Amino acid sequence: MTGPILSAFGAAARAAGRAFENAGKLLEVAPYVEHLAPSTKVLSFGGKAPAIHETAFVAPSASIIGNVQVGKGASVWYGATLRGDVQSITVGEQTTIGDRAVVHVAKLKGDAPTKIGNRVTVGPRAVIHACTLEDESTVGAGAQVLDKAVVKSHAALAPGAVLTPGKTVPSGHLWAGVPAKFVRELTAEEIANIKREAVASFELATVHKAETSKDYVQVEADEEAWIDKKQRSPNYWPRLKDPKDPAEIPGFGVPGRIFNHPLTVPLPEGSDRSGASK
Incomplete structure (x- = not known):
């Protein structure tokens, strides 16, 4: 029941839209209509x-x-x-x-x-x-x-x-x-080149398929990455992550580092004061 109702509403909405569009054309000095050809892929x-x-x-x-x-x-x-x-x-x-x-x-x-x-x-x-x-x-x-x-x-x-x-x-x-x-x-x-040519074309087509199948979000992400690479200084080095401290207690990092130290916290079994395992 819902399908016929939505279909009828859609037809009425399209008719109303065309009416508004035609009214707008009458206000133009030189009306122009752009016809979009449907995809024939x-x-x-x-x-x-x-x-x-x-x-x-x-x-x-x-x-x-x-x-x-x-x-x-x-x-x-x-x-x-x-x-x-x-x-x-x-x-x-x-x-x-x-x-x-x-x-x-x-x-x-x-x-x-x-x-x-x-x-x-x-x-x-x-x-x-x-x-x-x-x-x-x-x-x-x-x-x-x-x-x-x-x-x-x-x-x-x-x-x-x-x-x-x-x-x-x-x-x-x-x-x-x-x-x-x-x-x-x-x-x-x-004769061997016939097969090699087919394989080479297949590999090239794989690249074209990846590029032409991208959606709007992927295209925007590629553009942002390209701009970032173009503007980034060649002398820039990304900051390395801090080395992991084996004596650190999960959930108790800086600030309050003094409370997360081997002097105040019992060492794990099998470790010395340097944090290394025996």
């Missing part, structure tokens, strides 16, 4: 909401929409968009979706979800559309992987390349060009 669609692991980093300006799963330690960087509106998107552990990259799905020619494995690196401005990227693969900046294409594990697609629908980049291969074609096999060092 995480949005549900069609009754399905994104599932994001608590350790994943999602930048404040990124957008994750609909049926999307983001795994442990994954990172979705600034301006990136993951849109799982007509099919599902899965992002594996410690996978990086670069700045302004777009990950989408398809349903016009059959269901085509997007599956991205573990420790995959998707470069900035890349387009990943209804395809599969297997574990420890990499897609360069500005590259496109189109419907039902596959990038196998330990494979690489060069920056700016376009992998056409249905094509597969075999494991250990480097493909490049428009349309993308085989260039050469990756060296063992290049």
